[in-house]
Amino acid sequence: MSERVIAPKSRGFLFLDSHPGGCEQLVDDMWRAVPAPSPAGVDGDGDDGPVALVIGSSAGYGLAATVAGLARTGIRGIGVCFEKAPARRTGTAGWYRTAATARLARQHGRDMVFLNGDAFSDTMKEKVAGVLAERFGGRLDYLIYSVAAPRRTDPDTGDVHASVLRPIGAPYTTKTLVFDEDGAPEVKDVTTAPAGGDDIEQTVAVMGGADWERWIAFLADRSLLADGFTTAALSYIGSPLTAAIYRQGTIGAAKAHLEATARTLHERLAKTVGGRAVTSVNAAAVTQSSTAIPGIALYVGLLRGVLGDAMVPPIGQLADLWDQLSGVRPLVLDDEGRVRLDAWELDPAVQDAVAERWSLVTGDSLAELAELDWFGDEVRRLYGFSVPGVDYTAPVETDVAWPAP
Template sequence: MNERVLTPRNRGFLFLDSHPAGCGQLVADMWQACPAPAAPPEGDGPVALVIGSSAGYGLAATLAGLKRAGIRGIGVSFEKAPTARRTATAGWYRTAATADLARAAGRDMVFLNGDAFSDAMKEQVADLVEQRFGGRLDHLIYSVAAPRRTDPETGATYASVLKPIGGVNRTKTLVFDEDGVPEVREVETGPAEGDDVAQTVAVMGGGDWERWIDHLAGRGLLAEGFSTAALSYIGSSLTAAIYRQGTIGAAKAHLEATARTLDARLGRTVGGRAVTSVNGAAVTQSSTAIPGIALYTGLLRGVLGGGLVPPIHQLAALWDQLTGTAPLALDDEGRVRLDTFELTDDVQAAVAARWESATTATIADLADLDWFRAEVRRLYGFSVPGIDYTAPVATDIPWPDHTS
């Protein structure tokens, strides 16, 4: 196997390589952090499909589902294999580690690598549910964040954008120079134009989620009581102009409208439910690309410290609700709210005060920068405790085999 000593090389928050051992240890740490169920799951466990299973909240959903709910089933993601010049993407290595943990726990979990938007992937998943998992799917978690989507019906490709609606947005943001020195800058983002909103909704809204349900229902694969949840975020008024009130927010509104439509339909057909799950802030590969989110998350951690609830704990709570271990607790819009720790008045007031005071000179006293920097590096397998980064590591880890 090809072994190399890997050091982090990055452009801002984007790293060129990922560390296989670090990614594996990160997955193991998440597994250990996930609360164990009061009673170990018995039997084969419910059959679940996690779309977007290799990163962020989708990875947390997969791991929490395996440990907390005893799921078996399928994870779908889109990752790049290692090459002679580059390591695989971090999600590739995280998936390999997740497959090992599932196997050790005695859970039959298949991982597919490909375009979740395509009908070919939907057909492959449906075939697996039918042939390997008894022809009935109990749960579907939808956690997809993508820059573009090709419509399988028309062949048209849509691109999502991060833009405000109705006017220019100016906001503070947090960046680090090549030496890791933090800087607070003001950035300006021009407003959505033309079909920017429609394109973003086409990528990040509920259209593909609904196509998944249509496809699986059309094959008669939805179990009685089937539940599905699309993972979402609302966040603070400090970031609302670029997020919840911007193009991505329009997509999230479409996702929530889709949930209401699907919920009514599933209730009629299989006695099922469809919800959106609003999660709290976290450092993810997707969130670091949004202006202001990095600064907000660092300040939030500065206010909450260890009270910032990690994704694995949030998703354990979601699985409890989906499986009936805990009541399904919904807000007035029919959404599961896992972000309440973040949005209390006192927390938001404290973050807002720090936001107002945040400058390059003051940021080290206001935000937990050490934590934030380490979290970004851990996304790619670096800065993970217990890893010897001076040692060579094998990089050509194979994708998990599901043929056996």
């Protein structure tokens, strides 16, 4: 037993510890927020449900894909993530969220196996292939790819590639949200130097479609893809306000490569298993990845100020995606072959309202124009804090085991 009271301690947007009870409650709340499945929404039940692999299953949109798939589509299968076990400090939030997701899957009769390790490695791909063959009849119906990482080791060459957040062509200055030593929010200008050397190629190697394509090829070579197999990689386009650092920057180059990979994979899968590959363009949310991008935190806070509860959280967006992938609703693609879950964010009226606030926002007007309390709570919830219904004064067990199959 290793019970203790855990208080939130942070350095900017990064927290030193996570709260197991808050992480568990958060996943419970996500599950309850998923609309109940219609009869057409579940391809099967228990041992007959569709088999899915979610790569990046413990955080952000990947977590939402896992929970929504379990609760609404009735998937079973495998979640892959890379989390740190409890030791001197608590485990990572994703460690505790995975334990909570596994518990809910068991309670609802879903056979879900969670594997912890480097998704970029062929070792993990071998493990997944083994579980699919031994536990799930050697068939995979869906693969959701949701990986955000700072670096990737190429399994063929052993080269380590590192991604960077940089504009392309010229320095970029933007407003950004920061917090001072007392936790008070401030608006500051920050300038990011442009990509140099092989920054673009490095970022594409990490965040582009190379690993997604490798996963598909690896599983196809072992005859593990079911007829009609469907795969979706999760992506983001975002606002013109953030385009220079995101869609037109190094990360944007990686996203463009991901979308090109989808088109290649779609042609291949259509010929071999009657399958398909798409990218899903999700809308803005507070995630551990997004808070690291200059300007994104301020943008999301202003967006919330405009839309309030009309913002669609990740769990709602991924329930929509599963409905389209599983045939509950028709799969609707844009001219680039992408599923678009971001229409509410990029509505011209919404973007005009956010742009007006962006032009006016200063440290003095920040509280009036952006939903700071909501944003701060969302950041803390990434680590299991500020979750309603959790007693943060009570000791909590931190030594939570990884879910056994």
